[in-house]
Every structure is written in structure tokens, then in C-alpha cells.
Amino acid sequence: MExxxxxxxxxxxxxxxxxxxxKPYYQYMPTDNLSTFATLHLVxxxxxxxxSLFFLFSIFLGSVLSFVPIxxxxxxxxxxxxxxxxxxxxxxxxxxxxxxxxxxAGKYIxxxxxxxxxxxxxxxxxxxxxLGIILGIFTILDLNKPxxxxxxxxxxxxxxxxxxxx
Numbered sequence: 001m002e003x004x005x006x007x008x009x010x011x012x013x014x015x016x017x018x019x020x021x022x023k024p025y026y027q028y029m030p031t032d033n034l035s036t037f038a039t040l041h042l043v044x045x046x047x048x049x050x051x052s053l054f055f056l057f058s059i060f061l062g063s064v065l066s067f068v069p070i071x072x073x074x075x076x077x078x079x080x081x082x083x084x085x086x087x088x089x090x091x092x093x094x095x096x097x098x099x100x101x102x103x104x105a106g107k108y109i110x111x112x113x114x115x116x117x118x119x120x121x122x123x124x125x126x127x128x129x130x131l132g133i134i135l136g137i138f139t140i141l142d143l144n145k146p147x148x149x150x151x152x153x154x155x156x157x158x159x160x161x162x163x164x165x166x
Contacts, residue, residue, distance in 0.1 A: 032148045034109050037139050041106030048099035058088035115152040
């Protein structure tokens, strides 16, 4: 009693094999680095928020200078401590905001949504330090790839990166 092996095969499996063999050679699975960039945006955002601790230290330093008595012989028209506090508060708010926006961009990259927001934060990161320049440029380059743009479109199906088959 020999069982014919062709009877045990799934007809859908045969059809899938035929479709795969009919693919043109140029339709390879496109690659992207979005998961890496999501992680790097998270790290960059955390480092930016940690950098804001410098401004907190400056606020502390400015408040110490405001309350420590200074020699009255020096006629200063402004209080140096208050000046340092104002600059440090502005710097603190800016760095925390940029850090939070960068972390949000990393979250949105992972979720494949808000393409324009991610692009804008990548441009903003290009203005901030060497790490920001490198991260921003490579993120912009990756976001401009057509198959990456398609991932941010509504209704994108990762099973068919080149669109539905007819």
C-alpha cells in the first residue's frame, strides 16, 4: 500500500511555490533601519534630558549667587545670580522639550506613524550636537526611501510591501 505523496500536498502550498518562482528578480524584500533608529532616538532623548541636569545645577548656582552677600564696593547694575537663573531656566526648558520630542519620535518610528513629525524632529536633531547630526541625517535618508514612506501610509500591509497581488 503505497500512498501517493502528491495527494498529501496542500494545493495552496503548490500555488505559493509557483508564485514565488514567478517573482521578478528585482523584487527583493526591502530593508530599512527603522527599528535601529527608534532605539537611537530613545537613547538620544534620554541623553538630552540628562544634559538638562547641567542647567539644574546652574539654577542652583544662580540661586546661591543671588542670596550670598556680595561686596558693596562693586556697583553692579544687575544681580548676576538672577541672570544665571533666567538663562538656566530657559536652557532647561528647551533641553527637556527637545528630549521629550526625540523620545516621542522614537516611539512614532516604532509604531510607523506621524511621518512628518519624525521628519521634523530629525531636522531639529541635525542642529544639536554631533550625535544629533549623525542621527538626524541617517534618519532623513532612511525616511526618504519609497518603501519606508509606504510603511507610514494607512492600510500598509507588511505581508505585501509592493502592494496587493491580483
